[in-house]
Amino acid sequence: MSIALIITDRDLTQLSSGLKKRLPHVDIQCWPYITAPEKVTFVVAWQPPSNIWQKFPNLKVISSLGAGCDGLLSDITLPENIIITRIVDTGLAEQMAEYVLTAILLLKRRFNDYFKQQQTEQWQTLKKIKGKKVAILGIGEIGHKVAIILIACGYEVSGWSRSKKQHAMYETFYGKDQLAQTVKNADFVVSTLPLTIETKYLLDEVFFKSLKKSAWLINVGRGEVLKEDDLLTALANNNLQGAILDVFSAEPLASEHPFWQHDNIIITPHISAITDQITVIEQLAENYQLLKNNKPLKNRVDRQKGY
Numbered sequence: 547m548s549i550a551l552i553i554t555d556r557d558l559t560q561l562s563s564g565l566k567k568r569l570p571h572v573d574i575q576c577w578p579y580i581t582a583p584e585k586v587t588f589v590v591a592w593q594p595p596s597n598i599w600q601k602f603p604n605l606k607v608i609s610s611l612g613a614g615c616d617g618l619l620s621d622i623t624l625p626e627n628i629i630i631t632r633i634v635d636t637g638l639a640e641q642m643a644e645y646v647l648t649a650i651l652l653l654k655r656r657f658n659d660y661f662k663q664q665q666t667e668q669w670q671t672l673k674k675i676k677g678k679k680v681a682i683l684g685i686g687e688i689g690h691k692v693a694i695i696l697i698a699c700g701y702e703v704s705g706w707s708r709s710k711k712q713h714a715m716y717e718t719f720y721g722k723d724q725l726a727q728t729v730k731n732a733d734f735v736v737s738t739l740p741l742t743i744e745t746k747y748l749l750d751e752v753f754f755k756s757l758k759k760s761a762w763l764i765n766v767g768r769g770e771v772l773k774e775d776d777l778l779t780a781l782a783n784n785n786l787q788g789a790i791l792d793v794f795s796a797e798p799l800a801s802e803h804p805f806w807q808h809d810n811i812i813i814t815p816h817i818s819a820i821t822d823q824i825t826v827i828e829q830l831a832e833n834y835q836l837l838k839n840n841k842p843l844k845n846r847v848d849r850q851k852g853y
């Protein structure tokens with residue numbers, strides 16, 4: 547039995563050496579140098595090349611290196627019988643909360659506008675944005691952490707989820723019918739939603755019409771939850787004030803994409819929460835050992851739900 551790391555967008559030294567140390571008797575192979583694919587039972591993957599799974603006849607588990615696993619599930623060549631797991635890490639949730647808080651404070655204190663003023667050497671005081679109401683769409687581990695941090699900083703939070711969830715510290719709504727009600731008074735709407743059949747294009751023309759004109763959207767979940775053309779139309783129609791976007795339908799964002807030049811869109815390159823290679827070693831190693839001992843794995847993904 548061996549583990550393969552099929553992660554194409556970063557240096558894997560920390561993860562591979564950490565796993566080797568934690569599992570000294572297990573062979574760890576890193577893509578593209580997989581010399582014995584028939585031995586691989588456990589893969590850790592992020593943005594894997596397409597059409598590779600049939601190379602691994604004894605594969606049992608693919609663990610996403612991130613919290614999201616939509617990239618894996620959308621691959622039609624993914625065999626039915628393979629167990630999919632994902633990373634559930636408080637570190638990811640903390641990074642996400644930090645990003646969202648930064649985004650809100652930047653907007654409230656008008657750093658985006660002061661930066662524009664600086665470019666033309668303008669010295670002019672602007673009014674602070676007073677709003678403190680934040681609607682969080684997606685209140686799983688990550689969204690909930692964002693909510694807790696914002697509440698601790700004095701924000702009024704409401705949360706929305708696909709199915710009913712209750713949290714003692716903030717008001718919750720659920721289901722598509724309650725989406726408009728969740729966001730109608732929000733100054734900031736934060737999406738931490740995963741991409742699933744139900745969330746795809748949830749943030750569309752109709753959704754934008756239910757926002758306050760002064761509202762800002764912050765999308766840190768997945769790009770395809772947002773209908774990008776509808777956001778542009780909604781901004782042109784003043785349905786909302788602007789958006790801070792970390793995720794996009796196609797990444798990297800194409801150079802001719804209208805978002806780049808939009809005055810009221812701020813872009814970051816999918817950095818709101820990046821898996822820490824050191825902190826995930828323990829949960830990957832533990833799942834590998836559970837597999838070896840024929841025990842149920844942790845953080846297993848429900849393929850139907852998509853997370």
Ligand code: GLV
Binds near residue numbers: 614821
């Ligand atoms: C990042 O996007 C993740 O899913 O962890």
